[in-house]
Amino acid sequence: MLNRIKGWRERGWHEVDAAAYAQAWQRFGGSVATHPLVIAQLADLAEIPVRYLAWEEQGELKAAIPTWGRYLALSKDVLKRAGKKGLFDLGNAELILPAATDAQVPLRHAGRYLSELNQGRFANLKPQVESLAMARTPEDLSKKFRYNQRRELRLLEEAGGQVRPVTDFSSAELAAMYCDLFQRRWTFPATGAERMAEVLERLRELLIGSVLFLDGAPIAIQLVYRVEAPEWISVEYVNGGVDPETKAFSPGSVLSFLNTQSAWEDARARNKPLRFSFGRSDREYKDRWCNPVPVFQV
Structure with a gap:
């Protein structure tokens, strides 16, 4: 049978x-x-x-x-x-x-x-x-919204904040920062926390994005993977973690701005459409960054 x-x-x-x-x-x-x-x-x-x-x-x-x-x-x-x-x-x-x-x-x-x-x-x-929540083009975000993101980044940097690329860190370091900040943000462990370092090492060449620091400590990180197809670029923002004690600086929002803008610049330099997915359209913050797009199943 x-x-x-x-x-x-x-x-x-x-x-x-x-x-x-x-x-x-x-x-x-x-x-x-x-x-x-x-x-x-x-x-x-x-x-x-x-x-x-x-x-x-x-x-x-x-x-x-x-x-x-x-x-x-x-x-x-x-x-x-x-x-x-x-x-x-x-x-x-x-x-x-x-x-x-x-x-x-x-x-x-x-x-x-x-x-x-x-x-x-x-x-x-x-x-x-x-x-699914698909990131809007920079032009599809209001001028006020973009101004506010740049302002928040400037305030963070003036307070001693740093933006560092994920390439600065080992997979083990990224996994430790991600799992710690995710736990602090959501008060439960990240999915796949036990094998996170191994997963990041296996997919290392696809990882993109930055990590935000304040006073030498990581305050925001996102798990973002990128692949390039012949006719488009696919980016998957899986999840992220932030230090809730630094919410006055809106580090999660600042990092979303940096990571999406960087991805758009890369895609446009290659003259390819960008599909930057934030996953399922299930949270209010995604509405600020994304447009909902239909999906299908079998």
Whole structure:
């Protein structure tokens, strides 16, 4: 029975290796959560093998997907069933699967937060009730809002605050700062705290952003990953931590301003659209930074 269900789900697909999937991603594009390095490293951490599938028509590759059983790879449902809930944190990441723009390939593996960019590339997509928060362009933020962010940054720097790039620190140092500031901000441990240093080391080359310091101590940090596809840049802001005792300086807001502005500058220098996702549209502060965009599920 199970083989029949698998046969139905994979009908028209055939298994390929990780290298073939990586080639499809580099050709058609994708997002942080479908990037070959992210899939390979986090699946290895979870000790759950990935089955890569490809769809061809008349000998031409049209799409490729990474799977865990009947789910797309890195699924929280699979981690939970394997007793590994919260092993790592990608938030509610935008999923863009590598496929030709007009492929209309049947997708029968379960997944959520599938990007609107998958429309036309895949069939069987159903609208999801939730939406994702996608960072607005700098011009889409009001002049007053941008002025206030720059003013808050100036006040922080005048008080002795420092902005330092994440590249200044080791993965262990970043993990320690992130887990400490997250715990202080939310009063509960960060998802994946136990293996955070290892996760950051595995995904090190994708980490971007800055860390804010005041009087030599870290006061704000965000977990932000970036990948570059042929036609766009995908950035995933997973979560962050701030020292609540420094809230007079609005360090979380200042850091969001710095990280988003830097990402926009980078994308525009490369003449590519930017998809900077703040995850699910579920908090009021995201409304200030983002526009809600529709997502889909299977």
